[in-house]
Amino acid sequence: MKKMTGAFLALLLLATACKKKDDGCSYDACATVAPQAEISAVQSYISQNSITGAARHCSGAWYKILDPGTGASANSCSTVTATYRGTFTNGNQFDAGTATFSLSQVIKGWTNLVPLVKTGGRIQMFIPPSLAYGAADYNGIPGGSILVFDVTLDAVQ
Numbered sequence: 001m002k003k004m005t006g007a008f009l010a011l012l013l014l015a016t017a018c019k020k021k022d023d024g025c026s027y028d029a030c031a032t033v034a035p036q037a038e039i040s041a042v043q044s045y046i047s048q049n050s051i052t053g054a055a056r057h058c059s060g061a062w063y064k065i066l067d068p069g070t071g072a073s074a075n076s077c078s079t080v081t082a083t084y085r086g087t088f089t090n091g092n093q094f095d096a097g098t099a100t101f102s103l104s105q106v107i108k109g110w111t112n113l114v115p116l117v118k119t120g121g122r123i124q125m126f127i128p129p130s131l132a133y134g135a136a137d138y139n140g141i142p143g144g145s146i147l148v149f150d151v152t153l154d155a156v157q
Helices: 002-018 036-048 110-117
Strands: 062-067 078-090 094-102 122-127 147-156
Touching: 036 062, 036 122, 062 110, 094 147, 110 122, 110 147
Parallel strands: none
Antiparallel strands: 062 122, 078 094, 078 147, 122 147
């Protein structure tokens, strides 16, 4: 029994020593790009509403950093706590609250854009349909909707 325990510990030590230093997060935020028509529609919304300082992400979503934050940085696989408000382009709110979730389990627009701010930061996100819920209706959100979010990154776990 003592020899088995020693062999097990040696095997465990070997396995641990050979383990790669990888956080398991290998997400490419630029791999999925919104169609040009959606990108143009978001850009038109930004222009028509005189939103200055917005930038285009490589995925085709648009964002405006309202406060970069000073705390911890998230990556696309981080678990975060965020306070948010989601509206349609007509200003009607469809959701709001504070929630904790993994950025790998939400719409691509969030996965791509939330890591642009640090804890305490605030970002306004303009997400084309293909980086949100697509063409199908989803929980009261009509298919093909451009979504606007105001997000404060409260914590990164």
